[in-house]
Amino acid sequence: MPVATKRDYYEVLGIAREATSEQIKKAYRQAALKFHPDRNRSDPEAEKKFKVAAEAYEVLSDSQKRSVYDHYGHAGLNGQGMHDFSSMNAQDIFSMFDDILGAFGFGGRGRAGPRAGADLEAGIEIELEEVITGAEHTIEFDRVDHCDRCGGRGAEPGTSLQTCQTCGGYGQVEQATGFGALIGRIVATCPHCGGQGKVPKERCRTCNGRGLKTQHRSLNVRIPAGIQDGQAVRIRGEGEPSDSGGPRGDVYCRVHIKQHPFFRRHNNDLILELPISFTQAALGAEIEVPTLRGKTILKVPRGSQYGDTFRLAGEGLPDLHSRRAGDQIVQILLEVPRKLSKAQEQLLRDFAETEDHQVLPESKGFVERLKEYFSGRVEDGGQQRKEGA
Ligand SMILES: [Zn+2]
Ligand SMILES: [Zn+2]
Known part of the structure; x- marks a missing residue:
């Protein structure tokens, strides 16, 4: 460090050599408030001054460092565990001295810094x-x-700020609280300057100050x-x-x-419900299915059942962290034809005869059988509703 260029710490804080620790604190608070970079955006020197004040405070607030400095000057402080404030940002410096700056209405709550x-x-x-x-x-x-x-700044361009009359520039005021024997005083943010310590002489016309x-x-x-x-x-x-x-x-x-009209997401997998016909399920089929990236051919084997699922590896969504793609899961639904042509009906009836299951005869008889079926058991007739219709 170029020792010769360093200013005297007492001078930096504007205090006498015999200043008390309270006076040192107060002087540092004022300097930090005055030179805080956020409040001096147009003055590039402010941040430098802000940091020099922090350095001065670090030394003078520590009785051991102060005594070394008093006897040996800047040179004596080498090896005394000084912070390099010039490479710290203003916010970190604030956090470091939160106990004085925070309580001053400039910083934040508790130990968290501003x-x-x-x-x-x-x-x-x-x-x-x-x-x-x-x-x-x-x-x-x-x-x-x-x-x-x-x-x-809150001030009309070209006009200056002045020290807040209410708090005298401290940004905080004491207020009485409680009543009777419990009366006490609390420190609150100055209502006039909002804790800034300064108010515009002439309020900015756009933001009203x-x-x-x-x-x-x-x-x-x-x-x-x-x-x-x-x-x-x-x-x-x-x-x-x-x-x-x-x-x-x-x-x-x-x-x-x-x-999405077709896909549901389950974690990184995509689920597609695919309605196929009874004949496709029974006989097997190659079916074109959509994927999120395009389309692909799904091979449905003979004898596939309602609800069977097929996995298309890597056709799902990438994992947020690992980027590994999930799968597309195709679930088979069976569609039963709503209308049959005469020829289709005949084929199905022939087919049914080969099975052991009984089927209803043709429509006319069906209505009559239905009447028969319900006669005598009307009272338990809870109405069945068709889902999803
Ligand atoms: Zn004020
Ligand atoms: Zn403004």
């Missing part, structure tokens, strides 16, 4: 076919964002192959900005997969 901005959710519908290859889509959503006109504005945003999102219905793709850092120096929230793009 709060990230709000997460947002956007929905998208894709076709089942797109699950094979993955797909790129554009999502559109509204988010609260920094105001364009004032760059998030809030520094925020709802903006429309469209984003390209890559949907990975193998995604399941209802899963969400996370797009980091595209949510709403933090109000406390933290990172932006994320956008969760929730994916809904449209129902």
